[in-house]
Amino acid sequence: xDVANFIKYILQGTVYxxxxxxxxxxxxxxxxxxxxxxxxxGGKTLKQxxxxxxxxxxxxxxxxxxxxLYFVMSGEINLSPFWAGSISLGIISSAYxxxxxxxxxxxxxxxxxxxxxxxxxxxxxxxxxxxxxxTLRNAIAPWSNEAAIIIKDSSLVYxxxxxxxLRRAQLIGASSGSYLPAYLTAALIYFALVFASGRLLGxxxxxxEIPANP
Amino acid sequence: xxxxxxxLVLVILITGSLLGCQPEAPLEQTSNPPSSxxxxxxxxxxxxxxxxxxxxxPPYESVDESGKYIGFDIELMAAIAEGMGVKLExxxxxxxxxxAAVQENKIDLSISCFNYSEERDQQVDxxxxxxxxxxxxxxxxxxxGTIAKPEDVxxxxxxxxxxxxxxxxxTSNLIxxxxxxxxxxxxxxxxxxAALDLQAGRxxxxxxxxxxxxxxxxxxxxxxxxxxxxxxxxxxNIVLPDGDVALKAEIDKQIKAxxxxxxxxxxxxxxxxx
Amino acid sequence: xxxxxxxxKRYLSSFIAGAGVTLELTFxxxxxxxxxxxxxxxxxxxxxxxxxxxxxxYIEIFRGTPLLVQLFLIxxxxxxxxxxxxxxxxxxxxxxxxxxxxxxEYLRGAIQAIGQSQMMAGRSIGLTTWQTIRFVILPQALxxxxxxxxxxxxxxxxxxxxxxxxxxxxxxxxAKRAATVTYNPVGSYLAxxxxxxxxxxxxxxxxxxxxxxxxxxxxxxxxxxx
Numbered sequence: 001x002d003v004a005n006f007i008k009y010i011l012q013g014t015v016y017x018x019x020x021x022x023x024x025x026x027x028x029x030x031x032x033x034x035x036x037x038x039x040x041x042g043g044k045t046l047k048q049x050x051x052x053x054x055x056x057x058x059x060x061x062x063x064x065x066x067x068x069l070y071f072v073m074s075g076e077i078n079l080s081p082f083w084a085g086s087i088s089l090g091i092i093s094s095a096y097x098x099x100x101x102x103x104x105x106x107x108x109x110x111x112x113x114x115x116x117x118x119x120x121x122x123x124x125x126x127x128x129x130x131x132x133x134x135t136l137r138n139a140i141a142p143w144s145n146e147a148a149i150i151i152k153d154s155s156l157v158y159x160x161x162x163x164x165x166l167r168r169a170q171l172i173g174a175s176s177g178s179y180l181p182a183y184l185t186a187a188l189i190y191f192a193l194v195f196a197s198g199r200l201l202g203x204x205x206x207x208x209e210i211p212a213n214p
Numbered sequence: 215x216x217x218x219x220x221x222l223v224l225v226i227l228i229t230g231s232l233l234g235c236q237p238e239a240p241l242e243q244t245s246n247p248p249s250s251x252x253x254x255x256x257x258x259x260x261x262x263x264x265x266x267x268x269x270x271x272p273p274y275e276s277v278d279e280s281g282k283y284i285g286f287d288i289e290l291m292a293a294i295a296e297g298m299g300v301k302l303e304x305x306x307x308x309x310x311x312x313x314a315a316v317q318e319n320k321i322d323l324s325i326s327c328f329n330y331s332e333e334r335d336q337q338v339d340x341x342x343x344x345x346x347x348x349x350x351x352x353x354x355x356x357x358x359g360t361i362a363k364p365e366d367v368x369x370x371x372x373x374x375x376x377x378x379x380x381x382x383x384x385t386s387n388l389i390x391x392x393x394x395x396x397x398x399x400x401x402x403x404x405x406x407x408a409a410l411d412l413q414a415g416r417x418x419x420x421x422x423x424x425x426x427x428x429x430x431x432x433x434x435x436x437x438x439x440x441x442x443x444x445x446x447x448x449x450x451n452i453v454l455p456d457g458d459v460a461l462k463a464e465i466d467k468q469i470k471a472x473x474x475x476x477x478x479x480x481x482x483x484x485x486x487x488x
Numbered sequence: 489x490x491x492x493x494x495x496x497k498r499y500l501s502s503f504i505a506g507a508g509v510t511l512e513l514t515f516x517x518x519x520x521x522x523x524x525x526x527x528x529x530x531x532x533x534x535x536x537x538x539x540x541x542x543x544x545x546y547i548e549i550f551r552g553t554p555l556l557v558q559l560f561l562i563x564x565x566x567x568x569x570x571x572x573x574x575x576x577x578x579x580x581x582x583x584x585x586x587x588x589x590x591x592x593e594y595l596r597g598a599i600q601a602i603g604q605s606q607m608m609a610g611r612s613i614g615l616t617t618w619q620t621i622r623f624v625i626l627p628q629a630l631x632x633x634x635x636x637x638x639x640x641x642x643x644x645x646x647x648x649x650x651x652x653x654x655x656x657x658x659x660x661x662x663a664k665r666a667a668t669v670t671y672n673p674v675g676s677y678l679a680x681x682x683x684x685x686x687x688x689x690x691x692x693x694x695x696x697x698x699x700x701x702x703x704x705x706x707x708x709x710x711x712x713x714x
Contacts, residue, residue, distance in 0.1 A: 009281055059642075059688040060681045061649035064660065068681060071314065071673040080320070081307065148552070155554035159403075159653065161307035166557060171277045173564065174270065174406035180565035187553045187561060194552040310668045317671075337671055373655075377668045385669075400575070400655040401665070407564070411655075414567040416574065 009172050010185045013165035017193065020086045020154040020164065025147055027090030032097025033136075037127065039098065040105050050098070057095030063156050065092050070160060085157035093150055100146060104139040105131060137208045144201035148194045155190070165189050252460035253322050262301035265291055266321035268309035270404040272429045273485040274327040277306070286425075286485040287325045290344060291452075293477055294468040308403055310377025313337055316453050323465070324453040327423055329379045329446065338456050341465045343449030344478060348442050349380060350427035352420040354412045355436025361419065364445060368394045373408045373417035376401040380421045383446035409434065423447060425486050492675045499666045499679065506662035507683050513579055513648040513658060514691075518641055520584025525591030530621065532592065533599050543592070550589035556650050558582050563654045579651040587644050591637065598633035599625060631702045638695040642688055649684070659683060 039050035057065065069088035073079055079087070108131055116126035158166045165186050173182035257263045267275045267287065275285040283304050295302035305321050312324045316338050327347065330340050351361050361367060368388055374381045381401060388394035400417055402408040409430050412420050420427075424442050431437045452469075454462050472478050496503075531543040550558065559582040566573065573581065602625050610620030652661035663680035667673040 005280070012281075056685065059685045061646040061660070061684055063649045064663070064677055064681050064684060068674055068677045071318075071677070081305070152554040155556045156650070158556065159308065161305070161311070163306065166554070166560070167306075168281075169557075170404070170406075170560070171269070171281070174404075175277060178568070179410070180561070180568045183557060183561040183565045187549075187557045190554055190557060191549060191552040195548075310664070311673075314671065314673060333671075376664070381668075397657065401661070402655055403653060407655075410564060410567070414572040416572065 006172060006176065006178075006181070007185055010165060010168045010182065011189065013163060013168040013186075014189060014193070016082065016157075016162055016164035017151065017154050017190075019082065020089060020157055020162070021147070021150050023083070023086035024089035024093055024150050024154070027087065028093030028097045028146075028150070029101075029143075031091065031094035032099075033101050033132075035094060035098040036101035036105060039102055041123070041127065054095050054098055057092065058099075062089070062092050062153055063159065066156055067159070081157070081160040081162050085160045085162055089150060089153060089157070092153075093146065096149075097143070097146055100139050100142045101135060103142070104135040107138055108134045134210060137210055140201060140205040140208060144198055144205070147197050147201060151193050151197060152190065253319075253455055253458050254461045254464055257298070257300055257322055257461075260300075262303050263295055263298065263323070264303050264305055264321045265295075266305045266307050266312050266315050266324040267326040268312060268404070269304075269306045270309075270406050271327055271423075271426050273425060274423075275325075286345075286481050287327060289481050289484075290472065290478065291325050293472055294465065297468040297471060298464065308377075309375055313453060316455055319455070323455070323461070326453075327426070328451055328453050329448055330451055331379055331382065331446075333382075334453070339454040339458065339462055340451035341454060341462060342469055343451055344469050344473075345450045345482065347447045347450055348424040349383075349445045349447050350422060350424040350439045351441040352412065352422065352427045352430060353418065353438050353440050354415070354434070355438075357418065357438070357440075359418070361440045364388075364441070364443065365393065367419050367421075370418035371398050371400070371416070373400045373402060373411060373420045375405050375408060375422065376403060378422070379446035380423075384421060409437075412437070428486075491672070492678070495666065495670055495672060495675050496679045499662065499676070502662045502666070503659060503679060503683055506657060506659035506680075507687065509656065509658045510645070510648050510660075510684075511687065513576075513583060513651060513656070514641065514645045516580045517583030517587050517644055517648065520580065521587025521591050521640070521644070524584065524588035526595055528588060528592035529595035529599055532596050534617065534621065547589045547592050550586055551593075555582065555586050555647055556653065558586055559651065559654060575654055575656050578654060579648075579656050583644065583648060583651075586647070587640060590643070591640055594633050594637040594640065595629065597636065598629040601632060602629050628704065631704050634695075634699050634702055638692075638699060641691050641695065645687060645691060646684070 035050050035053065038046050039054075042050065066085065066088045069091055070081075070084050073084045073088065112130055112134075113123075113126055116130045117123070121129065154164060155166045157164060158170075161167070163171075169182040169186035173179040176182070267283070269275050269277045269283055269285075271285075273285050274287045275283065278284050283306075288304075292302055305315075307315055307321075309326060312321075312326055312328075313334060315321045316324050328334075328340070329347065330343075334340075351364070351367065353361070359366070359370065365388070372384065372388075372394065374384055384394065384399060389396055389399060400408070400411065402411070405422060405426065408417070408420055408422075411417050413434055419440075424439070424447075427439055431439060452465055454465065469478075528543045528546060531539045532547075535543065559578065562573065562582050563575070563578040606624055606628075607617070607620055610624045611617065615623065648658060649660045651658055652664060655661070659680055663676045666679070667676035670676065
């Protein structure tokens with residue numbers, strides 16, 4: 001087999017890797033933001049529940065959680081390994097993204113909430129119009145770290161049989177006997193993806209920077 | 215912190231009990247309630263059948279260099295799907311998650327060189343046999359010991375694919391009896407990884423089905439089958455959802471037709487003749 | 489509930505043996521990672537240009553690719569170059585090399601926070617560069633690095649859970665085995681999750697204690713997930 005086909009076969013896995021990331025990252029952000037709001041503005045019980053969620057989820061290896069969520073989900077609903085794996089990674093990420101967003105909310109000074117309330121906004125309006133826009137802009141830098149982690153963790157769905165980059169490298173390695181080139185190609189693709197995502201989010205961060213905000 | 219920890223363990227135990235009990239249940243309810251629709255209907259409606267396999271077991275099932283599924287099971291299944299008049303869609307999964315995938319409706323059925331076993335039969339149904347297989351013990355170049363009977367492997371480092379009947383056989387006959395030390399048995403996700411480790415010398419002997427073993431002999435220089443026997447294996451069957459009578463009848467009918475037409479013999483000639 | 493407890497009980501001894509392997513992997517990976525990581529951090533701060541470039545490249549590459557790929561490269565890739573390592577050795581090396589990249593960044597941050605002026609002061613009282621690093625910079629930097637560095641043991645402990653994919657008999661491998669035999673994957677992996685949680689809590693309690701003991705009052709740095 002020629003080199004071009006070899007590389008092309010592994011490259012085709014990029015679609016799955018990016019697909020997993022494209023599902024997991026935003027779903028983790030939405031859940032994480034929601035949980036962070038509950039953790040900061042919720043009642044005492046809610047705060048405790050959220051902090052328990054964060055502690056437990058972040059204390060268990062992602063691969064273990066992935067398999068638990070995968071088997072729970074597939075027992076309840078009929079989902080393909082791709083979707084079950086992507087959603088599971090999103091749920092896992094929600095605990096980490098919750099901490100990112102929580103940190104960013106707390107970095108917006110409490111005076112802003114008071115000022116917003118004083119000019120007649122409701123709490124909800126203040127959160128949506130004043131707090132969140134600043135929070136999410138501040139969260140981009142740590143969030144780009146999370147994006148890189150998800151791209152790398154997407155390799156875990158290998159264990160579910162999703163034909164992503166690593167799985168394909170393994171298959172083509174087995175059929176051609178060239179394991180070293182196969183895994184090196186896979187490593188290169190992952191590196192390029194992580195690198196590119198860092199650059200892209202770096203640009204976004206510059207663009208959305210809050211002027212004069214240290 | 216301490217209170218939190220206790221609360222936490224409690225939460226986990228409760229979730230565990232809720233979720234963990236579920237899989238025990240199928241032992242009692244061996245068949246679906248009669249009202250539940252057969253998979254066959256949804257297959258016919260969708261016009262396609264989703265079949266799971268662990269594509270690492272040539273010549274039964276593997277992926278060729280262009281990424282196409284090939285092998286005895288693969289072509290057999292294609293013929294079955296053709297007979298049913300539906301399209302065929304493959305799902306590649308680790309071998310030991312195939313049974314769970316059938317149980318959980320993730321795939322319609324699975325063909326992956328499955329042998330009948332009692333434990334498996336409690337979880338899923340089996341089609342009629344379509345072929346018969348044997349076990350083989352495979353060694354690499356430079357192997358100096360002798361394996362005259364299966365028990366002779368206990369002094370060696372043994373490799374096996376996780377979740378196969380060979381894994382069960384080794385575990386219940388050699389590990390549980392204390393003959394083979396647990397750390398001397400390596401359980402692999404995939405057979406091609408196991409073969410690579412046999413070649414690299416990380417394991418001394420591999421236990422697997424005879425036909426794929428012969429295939430590895432032709433693929434790797436110096437590989438050699440030192441013993442074949444019918445220990446854990448026997449007839450090969452397709453794995454079907456538990457209690458789905460209509461689907462089983464349809465698949466059995468197709469297998470019978472392929473046997474009668476000589477198609478299965480032809481495929482065996484194509485893939486298994488030396 | 490009783491079903492799950494029965495499973496837990498039946499496999500407890502196997503799980504504990506697996507947890508032992510997991511801790512061993514974490515400990516050895518952390519140790520190797522610290523040695524390489526410290527060397528990389530020093531190379532990045534004090535090394536000549538080519539060495540700085542090498543260290544930067546190493547760190548970027550190991551942090552920019554999944555551990556699983558690194559593990560497979562070492563385990564399945566190296567034999568074709570004639571280098572066949574055992575399952576555990578491959579796991580130790582992959583974990584150590586990977587952890588080194590992360591530890592290097594924590595240590596570099598701390599070394600740079602100590603500042604150039606202490607190096608100048610050290611040199612001016614007649615110490616060599618190496619002596620200044622050894623007796624002035626590092627004793628402070630290592631204490632300073634501890635709060636952010638303490639992410640690493642926990643992160644590494646969790647990371648070890650993928651080595652079952654090269655047939656290392658760690659906690660995860662035992663859980664998978666239990667899942668295959670009992671056909672109760674959720675129960676088996678939950679049992680493993682509980683044990684991982686207990687280990688993570690134990691390690692983090694130990695690190696908190698160490699942090700309190702070694703803190704330089706009024707002199708601290710932030711931390712984040714890796």
